[in-house]
Amino acid sequence: MRKTLPFLLAALAFAPFAHAADESAVIRSVLSAQQDAWNRGDIDNFVTAYKDAPDTTFIGAKIRQGYARILESYKKNYAGKEQMGKLTYSDIDVRLLPCPDGQSHYAAVTGRFHLDRSAHGTAAKDDGVFSLLWEKTSGGWKIVLDHSS
Secondary structure, rough: OOOOOHHHHHHHHHHHHHHHHHHHHHHHHHHHHHHHHHHHOOOHHHHHHEOOOOOOEOOOOEEEOOOHHHHHHHHOOOOHHHHHOOEEEEEEEEEEEOOOOOOOEEEEEEEEEEEEEOOOOOOOEEEEEEEEEEEEEEEEEEEEEEOOO
């Protein structure tokens, strides 16, 4: 038992870091799936990364609240594959925000986006930065606040 005790203590000491790495990987996976949906021209699946709630907020040139309004805005501003182009995320930083219970129910994510496309609609910006607030819901990690500029 004495020989296994140091290993057990070391494993327990690193457990929070392993949990954080797992949660960070899940969020990165959702972003990857979102990017893939965009690149297929599938706005409906792209938007599923957002929490389907009336207080989910997108801040860009305007402030939009509600999942339905965010979806409607994406469809209006990116009307077709040519206007959507190819999306690339980069410089992604995921910071889990610990709660009093020791778990992370929220995360702050920052990064950059780039659109490589042949046409522009009402959304003319091809490059920018974003900050996202994510909430861990019963349906997985979801964006509740998106500030993209």
